[in-house]
Amino acid sequence: MENDINKKVVMITIMLGSFLTPFMGSSVVVALPSIGKEFALNEGLINWIATSFILTTAVFVVPCGKFADIYGRKKILFYGLFIFTLSSVLCGLSINAFMLISFRALQGVGGAMISATVIAIITSVYSSGERGKAIGINVAAIYTGLSIGPVVGGIVTQHFGWRILFFMMIPLGLIVIILLSRLKQEWSEAKGERMDYKGSLIYGVGLLCLMCGLSFIRNNWYGIGLIIVGCVILIIFGIYETKIINPILDISLFKKSRILMFSSIAALINYSATYAVSFLLSLYLQYVKGFNPEHAGLILVVQPVIQALFSPLSGKLSDRVEAQKVASFGMGLSTVGLLVLCFLKVGTNISIVLITLVVLGFGFALFSSPNTNAVMNSVEKRYYGVASGILGAARTIGQTVSMGITSLILTLFLGNTAISSSNNPRFIHGFTVSFVVFTIMCFLGIFASLARGKVEGKVKLESDRGSTPS
The missing domain is CATH 1.20.1250.20 (MFS general substrate transporter like domains)
Structure with missing residues (x-):
C-alpha cells in the first residue's frame, strides 16, 4: 500500500x-x-x-x-x-x-x-x-x-x-x-562512475555548431559550414567516447541493442517530420484562410488535445502489445496526415484541416509513448538517465531540423519578402513542397520503427521489478 x-x-x-x-x-x-x-x-x-x-x-x-x-x-x-x-x-x-x-x-x-x-x-x-x-x-x-x-x-x-x-x-x-x-528515495545506479567532462564539452560544441547551422541554413554557406563543422566534431566525439572507460554516451549501447538504435532514429525522424506542422498551418490559416490568431490557435489546439487524451491509452497498450507494432502504426497514421496536408489549397474546406489534425494527434499519441517505453526497456538501470537524455536530444535536434527544412524551403519560394495575399501562390508552393518532404521522411521513419525488432531482444541485465532506491 x-x-x-x-x-x-x-x-x-x-x-x-x-x-x-x-x-x-x-x-x-x-x-x-x-x-x-x-x-x-x-x-x-x-x-x-x-x-x-x-x-x-x-x-x-x-x-x-x-x-x-x-x-x-x-x-x-x-x-x-x-x-x-x-x-x-x-x-x-x-x-x-x-x-x-x-x-x-x-x-x-x-x-x-x-x-x-x-x-x-x-x-x-x-x-x-x-x-x-x-x-x-x-x-x-x-x-x-x-x-x-x-x-x-x-x-x-x-x-x-x-x-x-x-x-x-x-x-x-x-x-x-x-x-x-x-x-525520500534517490536513484543513482551509476554511482561511483567518473563524469566525462571532456566528452561533454566536445559533444556540446559539436551539437551547438550543428544546431546553429540548421537554424542559419537559409543564410547560404554560413549555415552549411556550421553543419559540416558540427558533424565533424560529433564524429570526433563518437570516436573519443569509444576509447574511455566512463563515457557520457556509451556508443556500444547502440551496437548491442537494435531497439535503442532504431527507436532513437525513429524518434529523430518523427520530430523532424512533424514539429513544423503547427508553424506551417498557423501561417496557412492566418495568411491564406484569413483567420485571426485566436481562431487559428483554437484550430491548432486540436492536435495536442487528441494526443493528450490518447497517450495514456497508447502507453498502456504498449505494455501488452509490441511497441514495434503500435509505434509503427502511429507513424503510419502521421504519414497519412502529412500526405493530406500536401494537397491543401486556398479553397480547401477547414473541416479537412480539423480532421487531419485529429489523425495527426492520434498518430503522435500511438507513436510517442510506446516508442519511449521501448527505449527505456532496452537499457540497464544505470543507463536510464542517458537513455532519457538520448530521447531529449532526438526531440530537440528533430525540432531544429524540422524548422531548418521549413525555413530553407520557404526562403527558396519567397526569398526575404514577408508573406502576404500578393504572394500567397508562392507560399502555397513552398507549403506543399515542405509537406512532401515531411511525408517522405515520416514514411521512411515507419521502416526505422519496424526495424527495431521485439522488446524481448533487449540487453537489460536486471529484472523488471522496478528499481530499488539507493
Missing part, C-alpha cells in the same frame, strides 16, 4: 514537472510579438528568444542524463526545477533583449535537467508491466502544457503583459520543488 502511495506521489510530481517546460515554451511563442515590440527587436532577435532555450536544452540534456545516473536523478531534477524557476524570474525582470535571451538560455539548462530525469525516474519506479501506462500519462501532461500554453499565453499577454507569463512559473515551480523534496 505504501509503495502504491509513493508511486502516486512520484507520478504527480513528475507530471507537474513535465508540464512546466512545454507550457512555458508554447505560451512564450504567443508573447513574442509583444516582447519584440517592447524591445524594438527585428525578426532574427525575436527568434533567438525561442531558439536560445532549445539550443541549451539540446546541448545539456545528454550530459545531464549521465550526471543524473551518477549523482542521483532526484537531485538533478531538483536542481533543474530550481534553475528553471529562478531563470523564469530573471526573464520576467529583463530590461533588454540580451538579458532575456541569456536568461532563456539558462532556463534551457534547467529544462535539460528536467527532461533528462523525468522519464528516467518513472522508469525507475514503475515495472515493465505498468511502465507504458505511466509514460503515457507523463506524455499527456506534456501535451496538456502544449495545448493550454498558447491559450493562457494569449490571455495573460493581452491583459497583464508578457512578464507575468514568466512570473507564473514561480508558484508552479515551488509546488513541484516542495513535492519533490518530500520524496
Whole structure:
C-alpha cells in the first residue's frame, strides 16, 4: 500500500514537472510579438528568444542524463526545477533583449535537467508491466502544457503583459520543488562512475555548431559550414567516447541493442517530420484562410488535445502489445496526415484541416509513448538517465531540423519578402513542397520503427521489478 502511495506521489510530481517546460515554451511563442515590440527587436532577435532555450536544452540534456545516473536523478531534477524557476524570474525582470535571451538560455539548462530525469525516474519506479501506462500519462501532461500554453499565453499577454507569463512559473515551480523534496528515495545506479567532462564539452560544441547551422541554413554557406563543422566534431566525439572507460554516451549501447538504435532514429525522424506542422498551418490559416490568431490557435489546439487524451491509452497498450507494432502504426497514421496536408489549397474546406489534425494527434499519441517505453526497456538501470537524455536530444535536434527544412524551403519560394495575399501562390508552393518532404521522411521513419525488432531482444541485465532506491 505504501509503495502504491509513493508511486502516486512520484507520478504527480513528475507530471507537474513535465508540464512546466512545454507550457512555458508554447505560451512564450504567443508573447513574442509583444516582447519584440517592447524591445524594438527585428525578426532574427525575436527568434533567438525561442531558439536560445532549445539550443541549451539540446546541448545539456545528454550530459545531464549521465550526471543524473551518477549523482542521483532526484537531485538533478531538483536542481533543474530550481534553475528553471529562478531563470523564469530573471526573464520576467529583463530590461533588454540580451538579458532575456541569456536568461532563456539558462532556463534551457534547467529544462535539460528536467527532461533528462523525468522519464528516467518513472522508469525507475514503475515495472515493465505498468511502465507504458505511466509514460503515457507523463506524455499527456506534456501535451496538456502544449495545448493550454498558447491559450493562457494569449490571455495573460493581452491583459497583464508578457512578464507575468514568466512570473507564473514561480508558484508552479515551488509546488513541484516542495513535492519533490518530500520524496525520500534517490536513484543513482551509476554511482561511483567518473563524469566525462571532456566528452561533454566536445559533444556540446559539436551539437551547438550543428544546431546553429540548421537554424542559419537559409543564410547560404554560413549555415552549411556550421553543419559540416558540427558533424565533424560529433564524429570526433563518437570516436573519443569509444576509447574511455566512463563515457557520457556509451556508443556500444547502440551496437548491442537494435531497439535503442532504431527507436532513437525513429524518434529523430518523427520530430523532424512533424514539429513544423503547427508553424506551417498557423501561417496557412492566418495568411491564406484569413483567420485571426485566436481562431487559428483554437484550430491548432486540436492536435495536442487528441494526443493528450490518447497517450495514456497508447502507453498502456504498449505494455501488452509490441511497441514495434503500435509505434509503427502511429507513424503510419502521421504519414497519412502529412500526405493530406500536401494537397491543401486556398479553397480547401477547414473541416479537412480539423480532421487531419485529429489523425495527426492520434498518430503522435500511438507513436510517442510506446516508442519511449521501448527505449527505456532496452537499457540497464544505470543507463536510464542517458537513455532519457538520448530521447531529449532526438526531440530537440528533430525540432531544429524540422524548422531548418521549413525555413530553407520557404526562403527558396519567397526569398526575404514577408508573406502576404500578393504572394500567397508562392507560399502555397513552398507549403506543399515542405509537406512532401515531411511525408517522405515520416514514411521512411515507419521502416526505422519496424526495424527495431521485439522488446524481448533487449540487453537489460536486471529484472523488471522496478528499481530499488539507493
